[in-house]
Amino acid sequence: MCRLRVLVDLPRHSRLDAVLDYLAPEPWPAGTLVRVPLGKREVCGIVWGMAETPDPAEADGEAPVLRSVVQVLTDLPPFTHGWLRLVAFAASYYQRSPGEVALSALPPDLRDLDAVQLARRLKRLDKALATAAKVANAAAQAGTPERPALSPEQQQVLDVLADGPPQPSLLFGATGSGKTEVYLREAERVLAAGRQALVLVPEINLTPQLEARFAERFPARCIVSLHSGLTPAQRLQHWLSAHLGRADLVLGTRMAVFASLPRLGLIVVDEEHDPSYKQQEGARYSARDLAVWRGRHEQVPVLLGSATPSLESWYNAGPAEAGGGRYRRLVMPSRIGGGALPAVRVVDLARIAAQFGKQALRAHPLAPPLLDALRERLDRGEQSLVLLNRRGYAPVLHCTNCGWKSACPHCSAWRVFHKLDRTLRCHHCGITERVPRACPDCGDPDIQPMGRGTERLEEQLADLLPGARVGRIDADSTRAKGSLAEQLASVHAGEVDVLVGTQMVAKGHDFRRMTLVAAVQADAALFSSDFRAPERLFSLLMQAGGRAGRDAALAGRSEVWIQTWHPEHALYAALRRHDYEAFAASQLAERESAGMPPFSFQALLRADARTPEAALAFLDAAALQAQALPGAQEVLIYPPVPAPIHRIADVERAQMLVEASGRVTLHRLLAQWLPALQGLSSEPATRVLRWALDVDPISI
């Protein structure tokens, strides 16, 4: 008999570390999948290692009586050492149990399978792969697909990438500069060497088109996707193909960073700046950061691509003297085909108001010159995109008589008016009600929408541009499965002249005949309390601008219009010149003088409770604990504050920021703090509904 240390899915705050000891008749290597008894249940576990002594129960009666492993899933090769190390690192860095990290990285279906069911699935997978291989072979016979000639910049980047030991690189390439072609060539090199490539994208929506491009380029290869939009069975099949080394290319969202890849040879993180790479619940990991770590430790190149890199990455790719030097910086400033970047026009709303009267601006959502520009596109048969990052008809309704507003009864937020189904919906807790006929407070029937969302903008544009076909793409219009693809296809087919959309259309989609992109209400982010808001705005506008003039022939007359009350703002000035570098430099200078990331490292402790007092009391007590820990002098603990939206679904949320100048300092404190926090949450005086620690938070 030997003792196996096994990872099971237990959250960290159960004082066990989610590594439990079990007996097995023979030893199994780390990474082996097993089924073990846990309380009254039988659960999936992963062998983490062998325990030192054979069985302490024999030596001393105090030790727990060990239970036996029920089943070993021998049909599945064990996880690689590299994968296990990734799990261990992620668990310790983000302060979760390795069991939770490991098990939540598996497809849910896999966790429920016993050996017999697994064998059946594997057989079916084998058949499916054999059929796919036949198709692939036939495709390969038909000849190798044509590859576009490389631009000098692409060639140069690829030359650098081919040179030297594997390392992380930041590919800073303008929209339309052909970053995807670089990914394809790098993948080609790696595949030819018999390795697997992992490609991460920020959103599920972006997988189909990228998958199509890879499939077109590598018709003989097995390509699978990995994201939460797959059916459980698909997800298991795709995951298994990767784990068995049968899939050559794995394309997925942040969860895919944990894909088991025995022959991993390359990791690409496309749009690396995108906040979606940060997991916002459970183990709050950054898939981009884990990708970099994984690449380093598996000695595999990591390619981070973006036209507007995160300031963290930009800094890391900067000169070593300035604290960077961690990533290689690769630059592709020009668009493929020599197309110019669209001209950026900043519309000063104050001047428009002076010129046309405030009334005109109130009645019309768009400044008259912008409206003219839209008409111009319409006359030429070109398309326009009008961006508004707010869905629904109006963000709030109000009563003109008594001042009532459509507050959500459960959240500290307004309910949004959706005209299509005449509802008031809270975008935070989801509560949906019919719009009242009259003011619920005073009975006055005159309740009016305030502000505007995409629905209203769509309606107003249809009014202002008679004859134009106005379409709208946002989370509401694409709720049904497949409807986003359908609507995008209709835009591509030229069935829409003016497209209204939220940020979901600003990302990645290629609209060939689009020559105008307008952001009508961008200013809010300029004065947000979140220090990352300007970075996100710049990136959104840059990316949106990248939708315009993708067709080199039309690039010359492509424009980005931005309506603002603050035309002098440095962000817009940099945007006008397409000058990310200047923007980044000014932001970094600001961050440095304020001691904010990337010049410091942060963690955010969040607490949810029934009352704001309880949430704050927990955090206050937590702060006292932290201050008593060794090394606390090197860590800055901010006072607890209510969250930006302090109440959601009748739960009060508060948070407390902790900051240190070094990763190690911060980490040392967190590691000691966590057990103490567990103690706090079991004391009546500081009891909360939930608490969570967010390491490297991206929204504060």
Place this chain on the structure above:
DNA sequence: TCTGAGAAGATC
């Protein structure tokens, strides 16, 4: 006294 919701405790 009985019952059931919710808290507390354990999981190798």
Place this chain on the structure above:
DNA sequence: ATCTTCTCAGAG
């Protein structure tokens, strides 16, 4: 997380 045991209020 999930399952069991405990505990205390309110019904019978």
